[in-house]
Amino acid sequence: MNLLGTARLALSRIWATKTRSLLTMLGVVIGVAAIVALTSIVDGASQGINKSLATLGTNQLNLTALAPDALTEQDAQALAELEGVAVMFMQSQNEGTIATDTNRVNARLVGVSNQYFEAVKPEIAMGSYLSKNPLAQSARDVVFGADAANDLGLTSDMLGKTVKLNGQDFRLVGVLDDQAGFGTAGRVYVTLESARKIFSQYPYVSAIVVQAETPEGVDALQVAADRLLRERYGLSSDTEARYTITNQASLISAVSSITDTLGLLLTGIAAISLIVGGIGIMNIMLVSVRERTREIGVRRAIGAKQKDVLTQFLIEAVVLSLAGGIVGLILGQIAAFFLAILGDWEFAIRMDTVALALGFSLVVGVLFGVWPARTASKLEPIDALRFE
Amino acid sequence: MAKVVELENVRREYLVGDQVTVALDDVTVAIESGEFVAIVGPSGSGKSTMMNLIGCLDRPSSGDVRISGSATRELSDNELTALRSKAIGFVFQQFQLLPNTSALENVMAPLLYQGISTKVAKQRATEMLTKLGLAERLNFDRNRLSGGQQQRVAIARALVTSPDIVLADEPTGALDSKTGAQVIELLKELHAEGRTIILITHDLDIAASAPRRIFLRDGLIEKDERGHA
Numbered sequence: 257m258n259l260l261g262t263a264r265l266a267l268s269r270i271w272a273t274k275t276r277s278l279l280t281m282l283g284v285v286i287g288v289a290a291i292v293a294l295t296s297i298v299d300g301a302s303q304g305i306n307k308s309l310a311t312l313g314t315n316q317l318n319l320t321a322l323a324p325d326a327l328t329e330q331d332a333q334a335l336a337e338l339e340g341v342a343v344m345f346m347q348s349q350n351e352g353t354i355a356t357d358t359n360r361v362n363a364r365l366v367g368v369s370n371q372y373f374e375a376v377k378p379e380i381a382m383g384s385y386l387s388k389n390p391l392a393q394s395a396r397d398v399v400f401g402a403d404a405a406n407d408l409g410l411t412s413d414m415l416g417k418t419v420k421l422n423g424q425d426f427r428l429v430g431v432l433d434d435q436a437g438f439g440t441a442g443r444v445y446v447t448l449e450s451a452r453k454i455f456s457q458y459p460y461v462s463a464i465v466v467q468a469e470t471p472e473g474v475d476a477l478q479v480a481a482d483r484l485l486r487e488r489y490g491l492s493s494d495t496e497a498r499y500t501i502t503n504q505a506s507l508i509s510a511v512s513s514i515t516d517t518l519g520l521l522l523t524g525i526a527a528i529s530l531i532v533g534g535i536g537i538m539n540i541m542l543v544s545v546r547e548r549t550r551e552i553g554v555r556r557a558i559g560a561k562q563k564d565v566l567t568q569f570l571i572e573a574v575v576l577s578l579a580g581g582i583v584g585l586i587l588g589q590i591a592a593f594f595l596a597i598l599g600d601w602e603f604a605i606r607m608d609t610v611a612l613a614l615g616f617s618l619v620v621g622v623l624f625g626v627w628p629a630r631t632a633s634k635l636e637p638i639d640a641l642r643f644e
Numbered sequence: 645m646a647k648v649v650e651l652e653n654v655r656r657e658y659l660v661g662d663q664v665t666v667a668l669d670d671v672t673v674a675i676e677s678g679e680f681v682a683i684v685g686p687s688g689s690g691k692s693t694m695m696n697l698i699g700c701l702d703r704p705s706s707g708d709v710r711i712s713g714s715a716t717r718e719l720s721d722n723e724l725t726a727l728r729s730k731a732i733g734f735v736f737q738q739f740q741l742l743p744n745t746s747a748l749e750n751v752m753a754p755l756l757y758q759g760i761s762t763k764v765a766k767q768r769a770t771e772m773l774t775k776l777g778l779a780e781r782l783n784f785d786r787n788r789l790s791g792g793q794q795q796r797v798a799i800a801r802a803l804v805t806s807p808d809i810v811l812a813d814e815p816t817g818a819l820d821s822k823t824g825a826q827v828i829e830l831l832k833e834l835h836a837e838g839r840t841i842i843l844i845t846h847d848l849d850i851a852a853s854a855p856r857r858i859f860l861r862d863g864l865i866e867k868d869e870r871g872h873a
Contacts, residue, residue: 257756272744488648554740557701558801559757561722637701641736 257564266571277576280540284580284620285587288613290526291447292588292594295609298522300601302515306508314504315342315471317478319464319485326498330449330483332369332464334523342463343467345371345449346454349633352446354408355420356402361407364443365421367451373399374468381405383415386447393449398426399444405431417525421446422454462483466573527616533580534620541573541628544637553640566633574618586611647710648731648840649698651677654707656693667693669863670707675842679807680835682843682851685860691812694860695844699792699811700728701813712808728760733802739794741786745829747773747797748782754805760803772800776830794825799830809836813844 257265270277320336321327329346336344345368345385352365370393373385386397398421400410408419410431418425421444452458468477478501545552552565589605596603652737656668668690675681685691696702697709700716703724709716712731716724722866733754741750751769756762771784778794781840786794795815802810812831816824828850837842843854 258759261756261762264676265788412700548743550740551742554736554742555737555741555753555757556725557699557728557734558754561757563722564757606752638696640702641740 257560259567262564262567263571263575265568266575269568269572269576276540280537280576281533281580281583283536284530284577284617285533285584287526287530287533287585288581288617289588290584291523291555291616292585292609292613293591294526295519295606295612296518296588296592296603297595297603298515298598299606300596300599301603302512303518304458304599305511305515309508309511314508315468315474317466317468317474317481317501319466319481320502321460321462321501322498322500324462325460327461327464329461332461334484335423335464335466335481338466338477338484340469340473340477340480342469343371344374344464345369345375346370346461346464348448348451348461349443349463350451350455352422352455353420354404355423356408356410358412359408360420361404361436363404363407365451365455366424366443366445367448367456368445369448370447371512375465379433381429381431381433382412385430386445387429387552393447393465395447396424396426396427396450397446398450399430399432400428401432401445401447403442404444407416407442423637424454426450451632471505472582474505478503530616530620534577534624537573537576537621538624538628540623541569542631544572544634547570548632549633549640549643552635553637553643555638556635557641560634565635566597566629569629569632570625573629574621577617577625578614581614584617585613590612646677647674648677648712649673650708650710651694651697652708652710654697654704654709656690656697656702657705661678666863667703668697671863671865672707673858673865673868675680675693675809675840677840678835678838679856680831680843680854681856681858683858683860684845684848684851686846688862689860690863691844691846691860691865693813695813695842698809698842699732700724713769729754729805729806733772733805733807733810734810735795735798735802735810735815737817739786739798739799739818741789741794741801744785745802746783746785747778747789748794750786750797751801751804754801756807765824769800769804770870772804773797776800785796790823791819792826795819795823795827797828799827799834803834809840809842811842811844815843816845816847816850824850 274634319327331419332344333339347369348367350365352363353360354363355605370388370390374388381402383399387395409426417428420426421426426446433437466477466481467476482501485497486493491627555565593603651671651673654668654671655666658665658667670861671694673726683691683694684834693702697704698711700711703709703717703719711727714727716727719727742753748766748769751773752765755765755768770782773779776799778796781789781793785841789797815831816827819827831843832840832853842848843849858865859869
């Protein structure tokens, strides 16, 4: 019999036992739907993380001190002189307290050099940034992050009034709207000069940020910055430094490698359910071969070759699995669509997911269909005919 | 007349557990084209074994079985299937229509397994069913056919490939006597058309309808009788 005829037989059998066929498919449906939905969750999550990282700029190098005295203002000034540097700013930070007449909470006190606000451009809720005027650097002004403002219960009429930082008087000049930002909450910002007076260990800074003129220049700048600092501290290239230099690009790639691994892990778990689905198909196919032993005998008697029987059962298994795959794909995409709305990321049907889902279910069908189909084809016609 | 079935010193043994059972013991017999033969015997006489050997469902342990001139002993499963498909049309006691399959599809199946196109198979199957008075039942599956109708579908299925031999195994066994008699009449008509009919039965009355009767007992031919009893 030609393949088309055999396929028709297989399909009519699947149709004749609709309920059983649906239940048999269920394992594969769930497996594939899980793979599709999980892939989309991982995609969406990494999309979101990357977007947050991108707001920090991809042309930026972050130098972080690993010890309180590891980086100095002089280091920062020297770094600013490097070729290809557009902007440099530094910060010095420490835990401290902030207080009004009636309230007092803990916060992170951050001293920033005067290019900070211009470079980072945080959203402002009210008031203004710290003044850039060098003459005003010594002014006791403070800008609150949104969380710090909330913690302390600041209201708009406090603008221009006095708040206490570590017990010292500061004038509130602005409040940021930085809740949506990345790691800036619970902070208050003062000038580097003020910071020295109230908490920092002069002339040390906790972080230096260097922005390259172009994103392409970041890698070269990173090498140059590391070389410069090693020279200044007399470190050979293989000694461990007391600071780290990271750039956003490498951070993004680190994050994406984490999300890739996570994706692989989740897909692996979903693949297990797909295999369980395949075993379900195999089980039902074996039962089916047994139930249909006499039919197989009759088919053999009226001229079916072993190959015809093998193909018929194999097609049945593959069709069940593939149909399960298609249904699973559709359900998975529907789930992904709603998850995308829920998680506020972009919904996209990825062709590689489609190919993976269908390819996987095809393989499962063949893999778990072969044994039952072989069992069926190897039945002796006489025994099969006599089977009760 | 050409010999369509030749058994020469045929022996068939089975291994049941560790015991060898001889089902047929040194049987030699020939059946010519156009004959109507009944193979008669009680259960255990070896008639089922003989049917399996003639039907190319089984091979002899020793001796030669030649069906339409081909010796079956050395054939591969595929070759045996091909010979069976060409030479034999089966009619079974329990009709053995395929489940979830219409009368038409049942009769088409042997043709499709021969590689004949769906279109031609459909045409030939329809003609055969019409000839057997089932033109109105083409799309009925076995649940909607009476026993007699089912057996006629089975006979149509056996005849549709124009086999050299129609092999009917207790074809009336599952039918009431009136319907059974109609089936025997049908076989007689087919014989009159020149077909070779081999009827396997334990029922002496049924066997009496065949002009030649081969009696089996304990794996041996007891009697080979010709002419109407």
